[in-house]
Amino acid sequence: MKELPQEKSPQEKPLKENVLIKDEEDEAVKIEKKEEQKGKREHGKEGYDEKFEALLDYLKHHRGSDFTGYKRQSLTRRVLRRMQAANIKDFSEYQDYLEAHPEEFSNLFNTILINVTAFFRDKPAWDYLSREVIPKILEDKPEGEVIRIWSAGCATGEEAYSLAMVMIEALGEEKFKTRVKIFATDIDDLALAQARTATYGPKEIEPVPKEMREKYFAASGGSYAFRTDLRRSIIFGRHDIIQDAPISHLDLLVCRNTLMYFNSETQSKILARFHFALNDSGYLFLGRAELLLTHTKLFVPVNLKCRIFMKMPKANMRDKLLVLAQTGDYDSTRQVISRFRDILPAT
């Protein structure tokens, strides 16, 4: 995992852009909901534009940023927004513009990546996690063993600090410091730089309950900084969930409101890696608008409404297979064998 230099000063994305982005995210949620209702996902049927694909190819091969796995509809809209700002109508012309103006690349990158986030986003799901899931993780974990958590697509860090707070509430500060490691990653260096400052304004801190705010944050000049001594258990790093090897041996993998930006093929690839990254019976916590319509065989719902799933352990399937083979139930045995094949991690 590549670490971003700590000294880089964070720059906030302009407020106006954040508002636009929020609208866009709401729209992405709506689109996902529609798909959920219809019970289908895209299967590469989206409008194909040769010039747009050539632009994505250029970004992938010349700038090292692979956006080919992102859903075309919203991706195109965001690229068009940048083109409009540069008064350009044609994708090939925009590609030439990017070559001539390398500084445009970071504008484009910022427009494509949506960093909207919040502490304890979708509170009922976090309440369920704290009440039902965290105690089970602790119960199953031998005393003294490290609990490994990954916040993938952590944006500006609110999710990672929320995880830290629920773990401290469950374990106490001392045990948290020695037993918990939270890996928090994102592809966006600017968002990560902001996350590392651990400092939030009054509006951003609002979702944090008052007693937690008082316990875990130091207030200064109208902003709130997550306590330095507790920050050491949270490791921020740049990581691309499409291209980079996953963090492994996890007890809990939190990837919220990120998968929904990818097409179904890319989501499948990521989910197979997530399955590999989790310990047997580890938990996967997705965003409100995300469902596991693919790879349902790899994860079992724990609470569908809260989008919390459990890894289907390989060992369970092996046991099932042995029992089934003994019963001579040919059809069921075949079904389990096919599941078994599916869980081999895709590379």
Ligand SMILES: C[S@@+](CC[C@H](N)C(=O)[O-])C[C@H]1O[C@@H](n2cnc3c(N)ncnc32)[C@H](O)[C@@H]1O
């Ligand atoms: C909408 S935010 C979600 C933040 C947080 N998980 C939450 O639910 O509040 C989506 C994040 O995914 C990140 N992202 C997009 N593509 C990514 C990729 N390929 N690898 C890692 N992170 C990515 C974006 O930079 C952004 O910070």
